Every structure is written in C-alpha cells, then in structure tokens.
Amino acid sequence: MIADFHFLRPWWLLALLAAPPLIRLIGRRTDMRSRWEGMIAPHLLDHLLIDRGGSHRFRPVHLTAALIAVAAIAAAGPTWERERPPFVEDTAPLAIAIDLTATMYATDVSPTRLERAKLKVQDILDLRKGARTALFAYAGSAHMVLPLTDDAALVRTYLAALSPGIMPVEGKDTAKALRAVEAGLANETVPGTILFLTDGVERKAFAAFEQYRGRNDVIVLAVGTAEGGPVKTAGGGYLTDASGARVRASLDIDALKALQNGANVQVATVTLDDSDVRWIARRIQSAFAQKIAEGQTRWRDAGWWLTIPIALFAALWFRRGWTVRWAGFLLVAGLALAGSKAEAAESRFSDLWFTPDQRGRRAFERGDFQRAAEHFADPAWRGVALYRAGRFQDAIDAFAQEDTAESYYNQGNALMHLDKPKEAVAAYGQALKLRPDWAEAKANLALAERRNKQKEKQEEDEQQEQGADLPPDQVQIDEKGEKGKEGTVQAGEQTADMWMRNIQVSPADLLARKFAIEAKEGAP
Structure with missing residues (x-):
C-alpha cells in the first residue's frame, strides 16, 4: 500500500509554497518590534512594547497557512488503492465475431x-441482460454488423440475417477479423472480451493471435465435431467436389x-x-476483473477525506477578530500561477463550482457553441449546441438519445439541413404522433414533403439521363424501385449512404450491400 501511494494531481502541491511566504509577510506586518527597531533604541523598545510575546502566539495567518496546506494536499488527490467498479459482469463489453464461411453449413451439429452458433449467441444475450454486445461477421473479409449496444432485440434481428451468402469475399481470414474487432473496441474505456464462433482457425492466422497484445480477452468457441459432416448449400442441397462426392467438413x-498452447487464447x-455459455460468461467476468487488478481502472481519490479538517479550520474564522490581510497572499498566489494560460485557469476554476451543464x-450564452457541446451532459442541450455549431449529424445523434416530440422535431430540422427530406418527414411524423397539435411541426412537415418530392424528381431525371449513355454491360440497379420506375446507376458510383437510404430492404440484403461496398473500398 505504501509503495502505491502517490498523488493523482501532483501539480497542486505547488500551492504549498504559498504558505511560508504568507506567514512571513503577515507576520512582519504584525510584529511591532520589527517595525520600530530601526527608529527606537532597543533598550527603550522593550519597555514600550505592551505585548512582548505577540510574535510567538497563534494567529489567524497560521490557520490560513494550515488551511492552504491541507487544501493543496486534498486537491492533489492522495491515493494508494484502485477503485473497482460494481457490477463487473454488466460493464464488460463483449464483441462476437461469427464465422460465415461455407463450411458453417455443415450438419455434424x-x-x-451456423444455426447452433446463433443459438449460443442468443443464450449469451439472455445471460448478460443489459450488457453491451457488438456483432461482427467474417469470411475472406471482416465487417462490423452492429457496434456495442445493450439492445438485445436489435442484436437478434441482425443475428438472424447472417449467412455465408452475404459475404463479398470467399475464404477465411481470421487474422483480419481479429484486427477488425480490435479496431471496433479501440475507443472503449474499459477492457472487454472478443468471442470467435467458428468451425476452426486457419494455421496461417496463428501468428496474429500469438502477437496480439490488446487489452481485450480472446475466446474461441469451436462449433463442429472431429468426425465432421456434409455441408449444405443455400439452395438446400449439399456441397460437392469436382468428382461429385459430397464435401465433409471436420473440426x-x-x-x-x-492455438491455445501457442497464444493467449481460451479455446x-x-x-x-448451456455449460459452454455459462463458462463464457464466467470467463468474461474473471478476465475483466483480472484487467482491473492489472491497472485498467482508475485510482481511488482519498483527498475528499481532508475536507473534514478543512471544514474545522474554516469554522474558526467565525471567531471575533480573526481576519487576514490578503494582499500578501494574493501576491504569492499570482506568482505561483504565473505562466499558466488565463483561459485554462478559468476553466479549472469553473470546474470546481459548476456542473457540466452549467x-x-x-459557453452557450457566450456564443461558443463548440465548447458548449463539449460540456453539456444533457443530450437535448448538447444537441442544440451541436446544431448551432453546424454539426448537424452529431446533433441528430444527440437528439436521438431521447424519445420525445421535441427530440424528433429537432432531428427533423437537422435532417433538413443535411438535405435528407425523406428522413425528416419520418422524424416530423413521429413528433406529431407524440404532440398532434404542434403547428410548427406540421408546417415543417409540409416543407419536408415538398422538398422530398422535388428531390425524388431530380434523382429520377438524373437516372434517366445517365441511363441513356449507359453501356449494355453495366450493372443496373433500381434505386427507386419503391416507385415502380426503372432507374440505372453505375455500380462504381454507389455509396454506403445510398444503400442506407433504401430502408425497404431486409437486414440480410442491407448487410450484403454494406459488406460489398466496404470490401470494394478496402475497409477492414
């Protein structure tokens, strides 16, 4: 414990330097002997002074110096032990990477x-209610299906859509999947667990696992048997080799x-x-607790205990006659703060007295919307600040954290700035469902609908003009199929945003298109 003792904010200890000069400055002002010794002979001064021992008694300046010293130590944050957060199993994030190679259709299980792997994921979700889970899929390429979320229903929806047919690149690259999952967890403040559900890890990927030095624990849950079984196809038949014999996949x-012996991986x-699922849940908890013990959490700040003596010292100031002349102290404090930026000093001072929203x-009232957005904890106010700062997409994300009429109305306004009238129509519609008589929302809804019609007509005209010059061997996709009109778009010009706007497609189709675009753009 003694070896672990240190200060979280040691620069506050510089305030200790202010205590001795303060005592000396105030002491010289109240020491009558030092003030008159140059003007009155020493043998006469002894008889003229009424209180000869005045320089040695306890005075308010000593209390003030003690208060400065104790406050400086408290602000420096003395600590000697780490803080372990409660509910360890609920705060540990889990990223699940599912193997979508063709052999996952083997029927030995x-x-x-694949279906057995999906059932295991659902059991894990049931066992970790409220915990955050991310979903990844991989074959020859690796892709994020869902970022970390505590919405188990959403995870189940996209889990059901996973199949080898949606993967744009054949084969298996587990090393690439490991890098993709690690990148997806890079911004997490706490360590997590990476779970691979696969029917095997290729030996060429062993090096990636052996060299892995991330803070996340890695688990491989193998699905299959050593005896193996025939592999089904998407059409319901069985996979065959060149000779027509059925292909059997074994574990x-x-x-x-x-892999387990050569790398820090649990297999x-x-x-x-459900014994495997319960083992995974225990492993997630124990691995997280181990990372906590290794220093993956914050130190416990014990400085608040010193507020008790500070309060006792402050109480003595109510005594009659206990006053301090602050000119000397302010001078010393000004010298101690010399060299620091005024803006930073103001920020640190305000942090002591104001909440983040305050x-x-x-900052909002001063027109500094960018800084206001950084401070606000309230999602509505943060969204307004981001909106005023021109960061409309970030404002939408902030507003979306609340399910209120005002939130949907503000999302609609931001979407109109991004020229997304179709999404704005939906947002205004939700606002009016929660607040039917809102005149402003009705007016904005009419504007959004009118803009949406204009935009759809412009897109149709552009597609028709583009189709006239389209070579016969180009891919044609009906982006406006919901209107029943034919349109042509060159495959190279399709973007992820275009696919996301097509909300009529199934999750499987959406993921297939998203993965194809990411693979073409070289995304991990």
Missing part, C-alpha cells in the same frame, strides 16, 4: 454449425489445441447444454 482439434467447443450553458 444439428441443425447446422481440426489438433489445430485448436496448438472451447460447443456443448449440447459550464455548457455559460
């Missing part, structure tokens, strides 16, 4: 390896053992009961 147990195989409101 009923009904197929390489030796390779999995070699297990699926079971018929600091955000002060």
Whole structure:
C-alpha cells in the first residue's frame, strides 16, 4: 500500500509554497518590534512594547497557512488503492465475431454449425441482460454488423440475417477479423472480451493471435465435431467436389489445441447444454476483473477525506477578530500561477463550482457553441449546441438519445439541413404522433414533403439521363424501385449512404450491400 501511494494531481502541491511566504509577510506586518527597531533604541523598545510575546502566539495567518496546506494536499488527490467498479459482469463489453464461411453449413451439429452458433449467441444475450454486445461477421473479409449496444432485440434481428451468402469475399481470414474487432473496441474505456464462433482457425492466422497484445480477452468457441459432416448449400442441397462426392467438413482439434498452447487464447467447443455459455460468461467476468487488478481502472481519490479538517479550520474564522490581510497572499498566489494560460485557469476554476451543464450553458450564452457541446451532459442541450455549431449529424445523434416530440422535431430540422427530406418527414411524423397539435411541426412537415418530392424528381431525371449513355454491360440497379420506375446507376458510383437510404430492404440484403461496398473500398 505504501509503495502505491502517490498523488493523482501532483501539480497542486505547488500551492504549498504559498504558505511560508504568507506567514512571513503577515507576520512582519504584525510584529511591532520589527517595525520600530530601526527608529527606537532597543533598550527603550522593550519597555514600550505592551505585548512582548505577540510574535510567538497563534494567529489567524497560521490557520490560513494550515488551511492552504491541507487544501493543496486534498486537491492533489492522495491515493494508494484502485477503485473497482460494481457490477463487473454488466460493464464488460463483449464483441462476437461469427464465422460465415461455407463450411458453417455443415450438419455434424444439428441443425447446422451456423444455426447452433446463433443459438449460443442468443443464450449469451439472455445471460448478460443489459450488457453491451457488438456483432461482427467474417469470411475472406471482416465487417462490423452492429457496434456495442445493450439492445438485445436489435442484436437478434441482425443475428438472424447472417449467412455465408452475404459475404463479398470467399475464404477465411481470421487474422483480419481479429484486427477488425480490435479496431471496433479501440475507443472503449474499459477492457472487454472478443468471442470467435467458428468451425476452426486457419494455421496461417496463428501468428496474429500469438502477437496480439490488446487489452481485450480472446475466446474461441469451436462449433463442429472431429468426425465432421456434409455441408449444405443455400439452395438446400449439399456441397460437392469436382468428382461429385459430397464435401465433409471436420473440426481440426489438433489445430485448436496448438492455438491455445501457442497464444493467449481460451479455446472451447460447443456443448449440447448451456455449460459452454455459462463458462463464457464466467470467463468474461474473471478476465475483466483480472484487467482491473492489472491497472485498467482508475485510482481511488482519498483527498475528499481532508475536507473534514478543512471544514474545522474554516469554522474558526467565525471567531471575533480573526481576519487576514490578503494582499500578501494574493501576491504569492499570482506568482505561483504565473505562466499558466488565463483561459485554462478559468476553466479549472469553473470546474470546481459548476456542473457540466452549467459550464455548457455559460459557453452557450457566450456564443461558443463548440465548447458548449463539449460540456453539456444533457443530450437535448448538447444537441442544440451541436446544431448551432453546424454539426448537424452529431446533433441528430444527440437528439436521438431521447424519445420525445421535441427530440424528433429537432432531428427533423437537422435532417433538413443535411438535405435528407425523406428522413425528416419520418422524424416530423413521429413528433406529431407524440404532440398532434404542434403547428410548427406540421408546417415543417409540409416543407419536408415538398422538398422530398422535388428531390425524388431530380434523382429520377438524373437516372434517366445517365441511363441513356449507359453501356449494355453495366450493372443496373433500381434505386427507386419503391416507385415502380426503372432507374440505372453505375455500380462504381454507389455509396454506403445510398444503400442506407433504401430502408425497404431486409437486414440480410442491407448487410450484403454494406459488406460489398466496404470490401470494394478496402475497409477492414
């Protein structure tokens, strides 16, 4: 414990330097002997002084110096132990990477390896209610399906849409999947767990696991048997080789053992009961607790205990006659703060007295919307500040954290600035469902609908003009299929934003298009 003792904010200890000069400056002003010794002979001065011992008694300046010293130590943040957060199993994030290679359709595990893996994921979600889970898919390429979310229903929706058919690149690249998942967890403030659900890890990927030095724990849950089984196809048949014989996929147990022995990876195989799921949940909790013990959390600030003596010292100031002349202290304090930027000093001072929302409101009233957005904790006010700063997409994300009529109305306004009238129509519609008689929302809805019609007509005209010059061998996609009109778009000009606007497609189609675009653009 003694070896771990240190200060979280040691620069506050510089305030200790102010105490001795303060005592000396105030002491010289109140020491009558030092003030008159140059003008009156010493043998006469002893008889003229009424209180000879005045320079040695306890005075308010000593109390003030003690208060400065104790406050400086408290502000410096003395600490000697780490703070362990409660509910460890709920705060540990989990990223699940599902293997979508063709062999995951093998039937040695009923009904197929992939379906069994999906059932295991659902069991994990049930066991970790309220915990955050991310979903990734990989084959020859690796893609994020969902970022960390505590919405289990959303995870289940996209989990059901996963199949080998949506992957744009054949083969298996587990090393690329590991890098993609690690990148997805890079901004997390706490360590998590990466879970691979796969029917095997190729040996060429072993090096990536052996060299992995991330703070997240890695688990591989192998799905399949050593005996193997035939592999189904998407059409309901069975995969065959060049000779027409059925392809059998077996689980390489030796390779999995070699992976566990050569890398810091926990490996297990699926079971018929839920013992594997419970083992994973315990492993997530224990790995997180171990990371906490290794220093992946904050130190406990013990400085607040010193507020008790500070309060006792402050109480003595109510005594009659206990006053201090502050000119000397202010001079010393000014010298101690020399060299620091005024703006930074003001910010640190305001942090002591104002809540984040209060600091955000002060910046907002000064017209500094960028800084106001950084301070606001309230999502509505943060959204307004981002909106005023011109960061409309960030404002939408902030407003979306609340399910109120005002939130949807503000989202609609921001969407109109981004020229997304279709989404704005939906947002205004939601606002009017919650507040039917809102005149402003009705007026904005009419503007959004009119703009949406104009934009749709412009897109149709552009597609028709583009289609006239389109070579016969180009891919044609009906981007406006919901209107029943034919349009042509060159495949190279499609973007992720275009796909996301097409909200009529199924999750599987949406993921297939998203993955294809990411693979073409070289995304991990």
